[in-house]
Amino acid sequence: MxxxxxxxxxxxxxxxxxxxxxxxxxxxxxxxxxxxxxxxxxxxxxxxxxxxxxxxxxxxxxxxxxxxxxxxxxxxxxxxxxxxxxxxxxxxxxxxxxxQGDADGAAVLPVLADGRIVLLRQFRHAARAWHWEIPRGFGDPGERGTQTARRELFEELGMPVGELVHLGPLHSDTGLKAGTDQLYLARLEGTEIRSEPGAGPRAEGIDAYRAVSPDAFRALLTEHRITDAYTLAAYALASARGLLTG
Structure with missing residues (x-):
């Protein structure tokens, strides 16, 4: 049997x-x-x-x-x-x-009108730890990368996007994960962010927002306080293209 x-x-x-x-x-x-x-x-x-x-x-x-x-x-x-x-x-x-599905995922580097970069403090189950990272998510069926990027940004930050710049594709783990994700830089309208996440983001493990200057972002990198692959890759591509000031 x-x-x-x-x-x-x-x-x-x-x-x-x-x-x-x-x-x-x-x-x-x-x-x-x-x-x-x-x-x-x-x-x-x-x-x-x-x-x-x-x-x-x-x-x-x-x-x-x-x-x-x-x-x-x-x-x-x-x-x-x-x-x-x-x-x-x-x-x-x-x-x-x-x-699942053939829609690409997307990750977005959010930049305020004053040049500061917005980060989320999010708990990740796989790592069993909190991470400072950028908004990201799976693509819904039939979505294009830009649609996924705008949706994830609104769901996790609740802020309008003035401009969305495609940074390029990312294969986040070539030894294990198939498929491609798309990276973007979003220029946000305004210089203020929410003081704390709403119910939706909290349910996704997000408990805080933080806006940092490019210099402060680089300090977080050298202190090994940012280790998320999507965040590192988006920052590297945006920097290489001269899209960040400060």
């Missing part, structure tokens, strides 16, 4: 994988010279599973750790384990996190 359940579970994961591949074929392309070739032939996938399952067993781990396909999914992410051929010719598996 356990063997039947395991086999059935593997089939479900592969069926979900095939459906994902049919809907988003671009995520399964093997470009010329790819160091890790995704294997789509069922016989190759089975050999990759068996090779990985043996390695898992040698480490005292359960065989289902080698399952190929969609191994987890929720409204935000899908965890995929691909069958791959490595450059050595060995077969195995490689895990990646795929955002």
């Amino acid at each position: 356990d063997a039947e359940r395991t086999t059935s579970g593997r089939r479900v994961k592969l069926a979900a994988y095939d459906a994902l591949r049919a809907g988003r074929p671009g995520m399964f392309v093997n470009p010329p010279g790819a160091a890790y070739e995704i294997l789509l032939d069922p016989a190759d996938q089975e050999r990759a599973y068996e090779s990985t399952a043996r390695r898992m067993a040698a480490r005292g781990l359960p065989a289902h750790y080698a399952d190929i396909g969609v191994v987890y999914s929720d409204p935000y992410f899908t965890l995929v384990r691909d069958a791959v051929r490595f450059r050595t010719g060995d077969l195995g598996t490689y895990v990646r996190v795929v955002p």
Whole structure:
């Protein structure tokens, strides 16, 4: 019975994988010279599973750790384990996190009319810590990056945008996360920010706002008080393009 359940579970994961591949074929392309070739032939996938399952067993781990396909999914992410051929010719598996839908996420560096940069103090579950960072979020179905950026900025800061400048794309974790996020600089109208977050931002883990000059921002960087990748990347791109003064 356990063997039947395991086999059935593997089939479900592969069926979900095939459906994902049919809907988003671009995520399964093997470009010329790819160091890790995704294997789509069922016989190759089975050999990759068996090779990985043996390695898992040698480490005292359960065989289902080698399952190929969609191994987890929720409204935000899908965890995929691909069958791959490595450059050595060995077969195995490689895990990646795929955002739901094909809309890019967005992160926005908010700049007040007086040149100060607005930061949010937000608790992040994965790190189990508070971070000073910029507004960001997932793209809703059918949204373009600019729409996501404006929506996230309004939801988290509640401020109108005078100008939105596209800074460029970001691959936030090339070793794990698929998909692309877009970075922006927003020139806000006015020089004042809310004294404290409303109910919506608080529910998202935001408990404070802070407006700092570019010099003060750089001090936070050198003190290692800003470690969020989106914030660091947006600041680097804005600085390189000469979009920040002070």
